[in-house]
Amino acid sequence: MKLFLINKVYAFVDKILSPTIKWILEGKIYSVLQMLQSGWRYSLWKARLGDLGRFSVIHPQVVIRAPEHVHIGRNVAIAEFVHMRGYGGIYIGDYSIIAAHASITSVTHSASIAGANFRDTNVVKPVIIEKNVWIGLNAIILPGVTIGEGSIVGAGSVVTHDVPPGVIVIGAPARILRHLGE
Ligand SMILES: CC(C)(COP(=O)(O)OP(=O)(O)OC[C@H]1O[C@@H](n2cnc3c(N)ncnc32)[C@H](O)[C@@H]1OP(=O)(O)O)[C@@H](O)C(=O)NCCC(=O)NCCS
Numbered sequence: 001m002k003l004f005l006i007n008k009v010y011a012f013v014d015k016i017l018s019p020t021i022k023w024i025l026e027g028k029i030y031s032v033l034q035m036l037q038s039g040w041r042y043s044l045w046k047a048r049l050g051d052l053g054r055f056s057v058i059h060p061q062v063v064i065r066a067p068e069h070v071h072i073g074r075n076v077a078i079a080e081f082v083h084m085r086g087y088g089g090i091y092i093g094d095y096s097i098i099a100a101h102a103s104i105t106s107v108t109h110s111a112s113i114a115g116a117n118f119r120d121t122n123v124v125k126p127v128i129i130e131k132n133v134w135i136g137l138n139a140i141i142l143p144g145v146t147i148g149e150g151s152i153v154g155a156g157s158v159v160t161h162d163v164p165p166g167v168i169v170i171g172a173p174a175r176i177l178r179h180l181g182e
Pocket residue numbers: 097098099100135136137152153154155156157168169170171177
């Protein structure tokens with residue numbers, strides 16, 4: 001009976017609202033829900049991460065292991081499905097963007113001890129991403145790397161060495177494509 005009444009009310013409202021008003025209302029409700037979810041995620045991550053600066057956004061489905069060693073500045077955007085392993089420390093500077101599916105790891109296993117059990121050979125090195133860096137979709141940043149201020153890492157690149165400030169790097173291993181502004 002209750003469901004029947006709800007359906008009746010819904011059908012009535014649906015009939016009297018013009019498509020334009022419905023479109024605006026749905027858009028507003030969606031935006032408000034998005035804002036609430038985003039604020040909720042911010043609070044959850046703020047409590048777990050080493051640092052999370054103001055106005056930074058962490059989108060859904062982000063995985064961060066050892067989050068207490070991950071330090072994120074202000075106005076940073078971390079997109080969906082980004083994966084970070086923070087054991088050796090990860091530092092992300094203000095205004096940086098990490099695009100979806102990028103991976104940043106500060107831990108590896110020693111590849112020089114023959115016959116060793118890999119679980120006993122953790123090697124940790126910090127990753128430093130300076131201010132205003134843009135990491136493209138699916139890029140991989142390996143332990144010990146520093147990416148200089150204002151640089152861009154192209155989609156799908158594998159960064160194995162430090163990247164100087166103000167350049168675009170692409171490929172695996174990532175190499176300089178050009179200096180920004182050239
Ligand atoms: C790196 C990037 C910014 C370069 O842009 P650009 O300066 O306009 O470079 P161009 O498109 O002129 O490409 C220059 C050359 O590099 C190659 N190239 C560009 N991006 C590449 C990449 N990610 N990997 C490998 N090669 C790449 C191009 O094929 C081209 O080579 P060619 O001259 O032999 O054809 C861009 O290609 C990119 O990867 N953007 C990331 C997109 C993304 O992640 N979006 C998510 C939004 S947050």
